[in-house]
Amino acid sequence: MDYFLDDFQKELVEQARRIGKEKIRPVAADYDRDGTFPWDLVKVFADAGFYGLWVPEEYDGLGRGILDLVLVTEELSKYCGGISLSVAASALGTFPIIISGNEEQKKRFLPRLAAGEALAAFGLTEPSAGSDAGAIQTRAEKKGDKYILNGTKVFITNGGAAKIYTIVANTDPGKGTRGASAFIVEDGTPGFSYGKEEDKMGIRASATRELIFEDCEIPAENLLGREGEGFMVAMKTLDKSRPGVAAQALGIAAGALDLSVQYARQREQFGQSIIQFQAIQNMIADMSTEVEAARAMLYATARMIDGGVKSYSRESAQCKVYASDVAMKVTTDAVQIFGGYGYMRDYPVEKYMRDAKITQIYEGTNQIQRMVIARHLIKEAQKNS
Numbered sequence: 001m002d003y004f005l006d007d008f009q010k011e012l013v014e015q016a017r018r019i020g021k022e023k024i025r026p027v028a029a030d031y032d033r034d035g036t037f038p039w040d041l042v043k044v045f046a047d048a049g050f051y052g053l054w055v056p057e058e059y060d061g062l063g064r065g066i067l068d069l070v071l072v073t074e075e076l077s078k079y080c081g082g083i084s085l086s087v088a089a090s091a092l093g094t095f096p097i098i099i100s101g102n103e104e105q106k107k108r109f110l111p112r113l114a115a116g117e118a119l120a121a122f123g124l125t126e127p128s129a130g131s132d133a134g135a136i137q138t139r140a141e142k143k144g145d146k147y148i149l150n151g152t153k154v155f156i157t158n159g160g161a162a163k164i165y166t167i168v169a170n171t172d173p174g175k176g177t178r179g180a181s182a183f184i185v186e187d188g189t190p191g192f193s194y195g196k197e198e199d200k201m202g203i204r205a206s207a208t209r210e211l212i213f214e215d216c217e218i219p220a221e222n223l224l225g226r227e228g229e230g231f232m233v234a235m236k237t238l239d240k241s242r243p244g245v246a247a248q249a250l251g252i253a254a255g256a257l258d259l260s261v262q263y264a265r266q267r268e269q270f271g272q273s274i275i276q277f278q279a280i281q282n283m284i285a286d287m288s289t290e291v292e293a294a295r296a297m298l299y300a301t302a303r304m305i306d307g308g309v310k311s312y313s314r315e316s317a318q319c320k321v322y323a324s325d326v327a328m329k330v331t332t333d334a335v336q337i338f339g340g341y342g343y344m345r346d347y348p349v350e351k352y353m354r355d356a357k358i359t360q361i362y363e364g365t366n367q368i369q370r371m372v373i374a375r376h377l378i379k380e381a382q383k384n385s
């Protein structure tokens, strides 16, 4: 489905495919087993320019957009949904700076991020504030020309690996979502340390870590936008980043489908390859149809965002919810097609199923996505009545 891609995008997909085949596929199982962070591949992605795709040219990026991020993430995720993640997670951590950073902040941070010299991470979730993002308790108190941060963030993708963090904290706890503010915090700032490294079911090659702030002093000029705008910045960030999760889910699903077709052609039972059986043909036909539907919806949303449409929360939630549900179903069916072998770690498909699961959970559970979609439908209906 690449008939509308420009030459740059076609070359980008080819480049990501080459990296996937030559550099990710041979090591994916090792990284999955060891759960270590793939610094060697981060270097390959940086050299390929992937971290600069979504950064404007005036800050040394490639000035491309969400579709390019989606294309790369999809392609890399066909080979490993964990190794691919540092790209979309760095985009997530960078978006708050692009959305609400001032000129000085953009000049200071974006060039390093675009070059992949530094990875970014986004810190919103806390032990008691997951779906209810407005319930965050991390506190940022202004003292002179500094903010003092206290609190803990959990499940932070790229946590510990990233050098630049965009953190949402309360500057006015009485005000609920209107009391949150967003900040840039650099690795190495006194009072900022890393806690537990999570031992995960899937995407094991990605870093997921706790961030701890104990009287962490950051310069007041690291405030993004104005005080009280943090929740809005977080929501706008997630609107922009959820297609990246959809792309990861799509790549995982498409990768599992490819493996299933290959396996079904080779595996013989009852004297013929199992792909000759209608039961298997129906399964792969449905898997492929769902993958194509997810891809169509995702590309349409990415083009909508790149086209400058102002509000895309509903579409962004829809492509995330659909692609991740497809990924879970397709990868489960892939394990089924592989049968007993599919359940064993010697074969690659059980990893795809484990990797798929997180896409229904993070950057907003699919229950929250459905709530966002329904709220928009209700609002639109009220407007039109």
Ligand code: COS
Residues within 6 Å of the ligand: 122, 124, 125, 130, 131, 132, 133, 134, 177, 178, 231, 232, 235, 236, 238, 239, 313, 362, 363, 364, 365, 368, 372
């Ligand atoms: N863009 C801009 N502003 C938005 C917005 C968006 N997409 N969504 C909400 N807002 C604004 C609202 O307009 C409202 O503004 P006012 O105070 O001016 O009225 C404010 O934010 C609060 O919105 P709302 O009332 O909808 O907040 P809720 O507490 O009901 O929470 C959900 C909304 C559930 C959607 C939010 O908490 C959420 O997205 N949760 C999931 C968080 C998540 O994805 N976590 C994953 C970890 S981060 S990787």
